[in-house]
Amino acid sequence: MGGRERIGVYPGTFDPITFGHLDIIRRGAHLVDRLVIGVTTNPSKEPMFTVEERMQMVRREVADVAGVSVVEFDSLLMDFAESQGATLILRGLRAVADFEYEYQMAGMNQQLNDRIETVFLMADVSLQPIASRLVKEIARYGGAIDKFVTPAVAADVAEKLK
Ligand code: ADP
Numbered sequence: 001m002g003g004r005e006r007i008g009v010y011p012g013t014f015d016p017i018t019f020g021h022l023d024i025i026r027r028g029a030h031l032v033d034r035l036v037i038g039v040t041t042n043p044s045k046e047p048m049f050t051v052e053e054r055m056q057m058v059r060r061e062v063a064d065v066a067g068v069s070v071v072e073f074d075s076l077l078m079d080f081a082e083s084q085g086a087t088l089i090l091r092g093l094r095a096v097a098d099f100e101y102e103y104q105m106a107g108m109n110q111q112l113n114d115r116i117e118t119v120f121l122m123a124d125v126s127l128q129p130i131a132s133r134l135v136k137e138i139a140r141y142g143g144a145i146d147k148f149v150t151p152a153v154a155a156d157v158a159e160k161l162k
Helices: 019-029 051-061 077-081 097-111 132-140 151-161
Strands: 007-011 034-040 068-073 088-092 119-120
Touching: 007 019, 007 077, 019 034, 019 088, 019 119, 034 051, 034 077, 051 068, 051 151, 077 097, 088 097, 097 119, 132 151
Parallel strands: 007 034, 007 088, 034 068, 088 119
Antiparallel strands: none
């Protein structure tokens, strides 16, 4: 293993990317040499933004974070991680809400590929309640979302809702 680069994958829908995601990305980038942000096409979630739009937003928001790249994926997470040469999958964990789902997914992924570890990170306490789903809901009812997303993302959401 010696001098080998440590590569991590941070998968998600990022519909849209929030301060919670950005905090996990910054923390995760410190743990690996290269962090690949995997943006899922995930049509089952009926995203507000197309995968191209989400990739563009993520790229713009992480432009200042070293060692990070953004890649679209539409396959089994473990296959995607392996195709990127990753040995770690990063996930963010919010209180109890995420636990059941993440626990099951990590457990099943472990059985699919034992060479890749799932690592859970906590966002800053102030950012933990943030969820893309609620950001969209608040925006739809005309609420301010500037505490949860960057000004550029807030503008993208406003444009989408026009
Ligand atoms: P998914 O559709 O896979 O849930 P998301 O884009 O919603 O993708 O989230 C990607 C990852 O980021 C998940 O691990 C999720 O738990 C995590 N995450 C999202 N928001 C936060 C937050 N506020 N704090 C910590 N982790 C978060």
